Structure formats: C-alpha cells, structure tokens
Amino acid sequence: MPKFxxxxxxxxxxxxxxxxxxxxxxHRGEQINALWLVVAAVSTYAVGYRFYSSxxxxxxxxxxxxxxxxxxxxDNGRDFVPTNKWVVxxxxxxxxxxxxxxxxPVLAAQFGYLPGTLWIIAxxxxxxxxxxxxxxxxxxRRDGKSLTEMAKSEIGRLGGVVAYVAVLxxxxxxxxxxxxxxxxxxxxxxxxxxxxAMTMPIAVLMGIYLRRIRPGKVLETxxxxxxxxxxxxxxxxxxxxxxxxxxxFTLTAPTLSILIIVYGFAASALPVWLLLAPRDYLSTFxxxxxxxxxxxxxxxxxxxxHMPPLTRFADGDGPVFAGxxxxxxxITIACGAISGFHALxxxxxxxxLIRREPEARLVGYGAMMAESxxxxxxxxxxxxLQPGVYFAVNSPAGIVGQAPEAAATTISSWGFxxxxxxxxxxxxxxxxxxxxxRTGGAPAFAVGMAQIFSSxxxxxxxxxxxxxxxxxxEALFILxxxxxxxxxxxxxxxxxxxxxxxPLGRTSWYPSILFTSAVIVAAWGNFxxxxxxxxxxxxxxxxxxxxxxxxxxxxxxxCVATNIILKTACAKTRRLRYALVTLFPLCWLVxxxxxxxxxxxLDPNPRVGxxxxxxQLAAAGAxxxxxxxxxxxxxxxxxxxxxxxxxxxxxxxxxxxxxxxSKSAATKESPFVMTRLAxxxxx
Amino acid sequence: MSTTMCGAGAPAxxxxxxxxxxxxxxxxxxxIIRSFTVLVAAxxxxxxxxxxxxxxxxxxxQSSPHAYAGFRRENEQAKSRRPRCC
Numbered sequence: 126m127p128k129f130x131x132x133x134x135x136x137x138x139x140x141x142x143x144x145x146x147x148x149x150x151x152h153r154g155e156q157i158n159a160l161w162l163v164v165a166a167v168s169t170y171a172v173g174y175r176f177y178s179s180x181x182x183x184x185x186x187x188x189x190x191x192x193x194x195x196x197x198x199x200d201n202g203r204d205f206v207p208t209n210k211w212v213v214x215x216x217x218x219x220x221x222x223x224x225x226x227x228x229x230p231v232l233a234a235q236f237g238y239l240p241g242t243l244w245i246i247a248x249x250x251x252x253x254x255x256x257x258x259x260x261x262x263x264x265x266r267r268d269g270k271s272l273t274e275m276a277k278s279e280i281g282r283l284g285g286v287v288a289y290v291a292v293l294x295x296x297x298x299x300x301x302x303x304x305x306x307x308x309x310x311x312x313x314x315x316x317x318x319x320x321x322a323m324t325m326p327i328a329v330l331m332g333i334y335l336r337r338i339r340p341g342k343v344l345e346t347x348x349x350x351x352x353x354x355x356x357x358x359x360x361x362x363x364x365x366x367x368x369x370x371x372x373x374f375t376l377t378a379p380t381l382s383i384l385i386i387v388y389g390f391a392a393s394a395l396p397v398w399l400l401l402a403p404r405d406y407l408s409t410f411x412x413x414x415x416x417x418x419x420x421x422x423x424x425x426x427x428x429x430x431h432m433p434p435l436t437r438f439a440d441g442d443g444p445v446f447a448g449x450x451x452x453x454x455x456i457t458i459a460c461g462a463i464s465g466f467h468a469l470x471x472x473x474x475x476x477x478l479i480r481r482e483p484e485a486r487l488v489g490y491g492a493m494m495a496e497s498x499x500x501x502x503x504x505x506x507x508x509x510l511q512p513g514v515y516f517a518v519n520s521p522a523g524i525v526g527q528a529p530e531a532a533a534t535t536i537s538s539w540g541f542x543x544x545x546x547x548x549x550x551x552x553x554x555x556x557x558x559x560x561x562x563r564t565g566g567a568p569a570f571a572v573g574m575a576q577i578f579s580s581x582x583x584x585x586x587x588x589x590x591x592x593x594x595x596x597x598x599e600a601l602f603i604l605x606x607x608x609x610x611x612x613x614x615x616x617x618x619x620x621x622x623x624x625x626x627x628p629l630g631r632t633s634w635y636p637s638i639l640f641t642s643a644v645i646v647a648a649w650g651n652f653x654x655x656x657x658x659x660x661x662x663x664x665x666x667x668x669x670x671x672x673x674x675x676x677x678x679x680x681x682x683x684c685v686a687t688n689i690i691l692k693t694a695c696a697k698t699r700r701l702r703y704a705l706v707t708l709f710p711l712c713w714l715v716x717x718x719x720x721x722x723x724x725x726x727l728d729p730n731p732r733v734g735x736x737x738x739x740x741q742l743a744a745a746g747a748x749x750x751x752x753x754x755x756x757x758x759x760x761x762x763x764x765x766x767x768x769x770x771x772x773x774x775x776x777x778x779x780x781x782x783x784x785x786x787s788k789s790a791a792t793k794e795s796p797f798v799m800t801r802l803a804x805x806x807x808x
Numbered sequence: 809m810s811t812t813m814c815g816a817g818a819p820a821x822x823x824x825x826x827x828x829x830x831x832x833x834x835x836x837x838x839x840i841i842r843s844f845t846v847l848v849a850a851x852x853x854x855x856x857x858x859x860x861x862x863x864x865x866x867x868x869x870q871s872s873p874h875a876y877a878g879f880r881r882e883n884e885q886a887k888s889r890r891p892r893c894c
Binding site for chain 2: 202203204206208209211212213214215216219220221222223224225292296299303335336337340341342343344347402406409410413459460464466467469470473474605606609610612613616671675
C-alpha cells in the first residue's frame with residue numbers, strides 16, 4: 126500500500142477511535158450502542174499496537190531478528206520448541222484468559238460503564254500489554270527464566286523472595302475468590318449444580334475415550350465432551366423441574382464450599398488424572414468457544430447499554446464493593462487492563478516457544494490486547510442489564526436486605542427502578558428460584574449474556590438455556606483453575622520447604638504431598654469460608670484483596686523490567702528515558718495499590734477498612750471469628766505492601782547505583798548466538 | 809491500421825481478464841487455507857495434540873494407549889507446575 130494511503134488509513138483509525146471515545150465519555154441521558162465501546166477499544170488497540178508497541182520493539186527492547194531464541198538453541202521437542210507465531214499467540218491467549226477479565230469488569234460496572242471501560246483500554250495499551258511484552262522478551266533473552274528467577278538475578282535475593290511470596294499469596298487469594306464466585310453462582314441452583322456435577326462423569330468418559338479408543342485425539346474428544354455437556358444443560362432443566370431431583374441438587378453456600386474444598390484437596394493430592402486432564406481440555410474448549418461466540422454476538426446483535434456512564438456510587442458507597450473510583454476501579458479490574466499474574470505466564474511456557482525475537486511483540490502485546498477485548502465484552506454484558514436488575518443481582522443481603530420486596534425498595538430508592546415481581550419473572554425466565562443477592566459477578570454476567578443472545582437466537586424461550594450455558598462455562602473453568610492452582614501452590618510450597626527439610630521437597634513423597642496440599646487448601650479454604658460467612662457478602666473484602674495482590678505482583682514485574690531497561694540503556698544506548706515505558710505504569714500501580722491498601726487497612730468507613738470493620742463487629746459483640754477474619758485480611762494486605770515497598774526501595778537503590786556508575790550495568794542475558802532460522806527462511 | 813491493432817489486442821485482453829480474476833481468487837483461497845491451517849495448528853498446540861506428536865517422534869513410537877499413557881505422565885509432570893491465569 127502506498128505510504129500516503131497508509132498515513133490516511135491510520136489517521137482515519139485514530140479519528141474513529143477518538144470519536145468513539147468521545148461518544149462513550151460525553152454521551153449523557155440516552156442509551157448508547159455497545160458497538161461504540163467495541164470501536165473505541167479496537168481503534169485504540171490498533172493504534173497502540175501499530176505505533177507504541179513498534180516503538181518499544183525497535184527502540185526500547187531493540188528486538189533482534191538475528192538473535193537465536195532459547196526455543197531454537199535449546200530445542201528439545203518438549204519444553205523448548207520453535208513454534209509458529211500465531212500458534213504461540215493462541216497458546217498464550219488461552220493461558221492468560223481466565224475468569225478475571227469476565228468478573229472484574231462486571232463488578233466495576235457499579236460505577237457505570239465509563240470508568241471501567243476507559244481503564245481497560247488505557248490500562249491495557251500503556252500498562253498490561255507493555256508488561257506482558259517486556260517480561261516475555263526479557264525471559265526469552267534469559268533462556269525462559271521465570272519472573273521469580275529474574276527478580277532474584279536482576280534486583281537481588283530480596284526481589285526473588287518477594288516475588289515468591291507475592292505469587293503464593295496471589296494464588297491463595299485467587300483460589301478463594303474464584304471459589305466464592307462459583308459458590309455464589311451455584312447456591313440454591315439445582316440446574317447449575319447438576320450441570321457442573323455432570324462434567325465429572327463426562328470428563329471420566331472423555332479420559333477413557335482419549336486413552337483407550339483414540340489416543341491423543343484431544344480436539345475430537347473435547348468436541349464429544351462439549352456435546353455431552355450441552356446434553357447435561359438440557360438435563361439440568363429437567364432436574365430443576367423435578368422436585369425430588371431438585372431437592373438433591375439444591376445446595377447451600379456452606380455445603381458447596383465444603384464440596385469445593387474437598388475437591389481441591391483431592392485434585393492436588395490424589396492421582397485423579399482420568400478426571401482432571403480431560404476436564405481441563407473441555408474447559409479450554411468451552412472457554413475459547415464461548416468467548417468467540419460472545420464476540421460475534423456483540424458485533425452482530427449490537428445491544429444497547431442500559432447502565433449509565435457514571436452512577437452515584439462513584440462516591441465510594443457502592444453496594445457491590447465499597448470504595449471510590451480511585452483506587453478501587455483500578456484494582457477491581459486487573460486482568461483485562463494489567464495483571465501481574467500474566468508476568469508468570471509470559472515468563473513460563475511462552476518464552477520457550479518463541480521462534481524469533483520480533484514475534485514476541487505479537488504474542489506479548491497482541492495477546493494481552495485480545496484479553497482486554499474480553500474484558501470490554503464483559504463490561505458490555507453487565508451494562509446491557511437494567512441497572513436495577515444489575516444491583517439486585519450483585520448486592521449482598523447485608524446491604525439491601527434478605528426479603529425481595531425490601532431489596533427492591535432499597536435499590537429503587539437509589540434511583541434504579543426494580544420490583545420484586547420483575548426479578549421473580551427474570552429468575553423464572555432463567556430457571557432460577559431467585560436472582561437477588563447473587564454476588565460475585567458470574568450470575569450478572571450470565572444474565573447479561575443470556576439477554577444478548579436470547580434477543581435473537583431462540584428468543585425468550587431459551588433464555589434459561591443461555592443463562593445456564595454461561596454459568597456452566599464460568600464454573601467449569603473456575604474449577605479447573607482451582608485444581609491446577611492448588612497443585613501449583615503445592616509444588617511451590619514443597620520447593621520452599623525442601624530447603625528446610627529435604628524430604629518435604631520431594632514431589633513424589635506422599636506424606637509431603639498430603640501435608641502441603643492440606644496447607645494450601647486450608648489457606649484458600651479459610652478465605653473462602655470467610656467469604657461465605659462475611660455479613661458484607663465476601664466479594665466486598667476478597668475481590669479488592671485479590672486485586673491488590675495481583676497489582677502488587679505487576680509492580681514487582683515492572684520493577685524487574687525497569688531495572689533491566691535501565692541497565693541496558695546505561696550499558697549500550699545511554700537513553701535512560703526509555704525506562705519511562707515501564708516506569709510510568711509502575712508509578713501508577715504503586716499509587717493505586719498503596720492507596721487501596723491504606724484504605725483497606727485503615728479507612729474509618731467499616732465497609733472499606735478491615736480494622737474499622739473489626740472494631741465495629743467487636744463493639745456489636747459479633748462472633749470473634751468474624752473479627753479475626755478482618756484482622757487477618759488487614760495483616761495479609763500489610764505484609765504484602767511492606768514486602769513490595771522493600772523491593773521498590775531495593776530496586777530504586779540498584780537503579781541509582783547503576784545510573785551513578787558505582788555499579789556495573791551488566792544484565793544477566795544469555796550470550797548472543799546467531800540464528801539459523803533467518804538464513805533458512807531466506808534460502 | 810489502428811483498428812486492426814485494437815482488434816488484435818482485444819481478444820488478448822479478454823483472455824487475460826479471467827486469468828487475472830482466477831489468480832486473485834486463488835490468492836484469496838490460499839490466504840483462507842493458510843489462516844485455517846494456522847488456526848488448526850494453534851488448536852492442536854493448545855490441546856497438546858502437537859506435543860503428543862512430538863513425543864511420538866522423539867521416542868520413536870506409534871500412537872497407542874501405551875504411548876499416550878507415557879506422554880501423559882511426562883506432560884503432566886511439567887504441566888502441573890504451570891500457573892493458570894486469573
């Protein structure tokens with residue numbers, strides 16, 4: 126394409142993006158079409174990818190197409206395999222896409238669609254994509270080293286310890302909070318509970334088919350499993366309408382919690398691969414299919430947003446979670462904007478598959494843009510709901526009251542009209558007994574998704590099927606995260622304990638497996654139990670805690686990245702200003718996480734501050750266990766913040782030593798080796 | 809003279825047109841096939857089918873329940889240490 130046409134094209138894309146952003150930011154009073162959000166996001170991502178990521182690739186990282194990657198140098202056909210860039214992109218996207226970008230935006234929609242949408246777009250382009258890209262490239266240049274190893278070698282031993290503790294902390298909190306999301310989605314829902322229960326025999330059947338009948342044919346097996354799951358969704362409808370069966374599958378929150386805790390322990394400690402591996406594949410299959418379906422659905426059906434751009438809860442008194450837009454919108458939406466957890470994936474499997482250095486741009490920056498688009502879709506799904514319905518589903522009983530009439534009156538008094546009869550009709554339409562107090566984000570997302578699809582595909586009659594399809598999809602891959610996460614936590618703990626007593630580090634020694642599995646499950650199970658007993662609904666305490674952990678991990682990752690960029694600049698280019706690409710998001714995250722932590726620990730509002738809530742409970746003579754929970758949350762937040770503050774200080778001192786020249790600016794990159802792939806491609 | 813030239817050139821241009829259209833169609837078809845191939849390859853990588861094929865190549869085995877059990881043992885050891893994103 127001629128240069129002037131390219132320039133015109135990019136001017137047009139930029140103007141379109143600006144117009145869409147202006148529309149969603151300035152439109153007041155009338156509903157806007159969801160497509161404006163999609164256009165704003167896609168245009169901004171396109172400009173960000175074309176110009177910003179290209180600048181980072183060329184100037185800051187100086188991607189070298191002639192430098193052999195570890196996938197080429199260490200190719201062993203197992204972990205290190207040079208792979209097509211689009212294949213790595215798909216692999217990386219499948220690994221980073223979890224429930225976070227679906228749940229976070231739904232919860233943050235309580236502020237209106239505007240703050241969350243702007244943060245998702247800007248956060249991704251300037252923060253999340255940059256973090257994933259630079260960490261991926263730095264890992265590629267260090268033979269695929271993990272974030273923890275890079276923190277240790279580039280910042281110091283403290284960096285490694287803090288990264289390790291942050292990772293373990295985030296795994297524990299993550300597992301608790303996603304388990305709570307599943308509990309809230311499945312409690313008193315015989316249809317949902319039956320469908321999820323059926324995924325276990327389906328997975329066993331898939332396992333037998335995969336091992337005995339068609340070894341290795343995973344895609345074929347997953348497609349069969351998917352058909353069986355669809356049959357289970359139809360079966361669930363029958364179960365919910367048959368009183369004797371409905372009674373069996375109507376489970377309370379404590380019962381579901383105990384079942385999930387037992388499941389997590391069994392998945393970690395027992396050799397139940399016949400169940401877990403096929404279910405993992407099934408979950409990925411459903412996840413990728415549903416995300417694609419939702420993307421097509423939004424673009425084709427172009428629903429209108431009923432949620433206003435800004436709600437009155439910007440003042441911090443929201444029912445879904447308490448706290449003002451700054452900093453709470455920015456920790457509620459982590460995945461989708463910037464997520465520290467991605468740094469673990471970018472320094473895990475992916476760097477071992479990258480064939481050529483320049484491909485890190487598409488995989489690191491590009492896959493995060495795709496994840497951010499998923500978050501935009503979740504924001505749309507939440508915002509197509511009538512605000513009254515959204516708040517009825519997402520507000521805990523402790524805020525709006527247990528009785529439907531009382532809840533509807535409270536929500537209507539906020540200016541969001543809803544009636545008990547309207548909610549009863551909606552609950553009936555989606556095949557649930559009630560939709561009040563279904564906190565956690567998953568039910569609201571499922572109602573939104575069902576509403577989008579049922580408007581054309583099958584009409585109102587199949588809304589219940591769409592709703593339960595969405596619930597099944599979320600619960601299925603959350604349970605996969607629980608079993609995988611518990612095992613990862615167990616291995617990390619075994620690695621650490623192995624330094625104290627060698628046998629505990631042996632991953633095949635059963636007493637060690639049982640002990641460490643029990644410790645990890647007890648850790649997240651404790652937070653889960655706390656969540657279901659919390660008078661404020663659990664999500665109010667746990668989701669911000671999870672967001673803080675996740676963003677603190679991103680702070681560690683950006684510290685490592687800034688340190689490496691500065692060292693490289695000092696050693697080679699002397700252009701220290703390049704460090705701003707990671708320093709800018711780092712400063713923002715430090716401001717966000719430290720402010721959020723301060724509020725969560727010390728805020729005098731009992732709905733925000735853990736300690737003031739503990740004091741309020743103590744004054745009211747509440748159960749000592751509840752008071753302890755609040756103090757524990759405050760302590761966990763405090764410890765994490767102190768540790769990250771230490772790594773920040775350590776990292777800053779290291780940077781100053783390097784800039785002043787008192788320390789050599791040597792990085793720990795692997796030596797340059799000329800690639801053979803470039804020559805092969807040319808010939 | 810000029811009429812003859814135009815007349816002589818016209819059939820040649822007419823026979824060229826379908827060829828150009830055919831070439832364009834082939835290019836589009838090739839791009840679609842290429843995209844589909846990459847999509848299938850990505851799915852095979854995500855769902856470990858490619859990893860299984862590499863395992864068979866590396867261990868010089870034919871696909872069988874026994875070989876697949878061996879692959880799963882090796883694969884799970886590595887996979888269970890991989891963190892899953894939120």
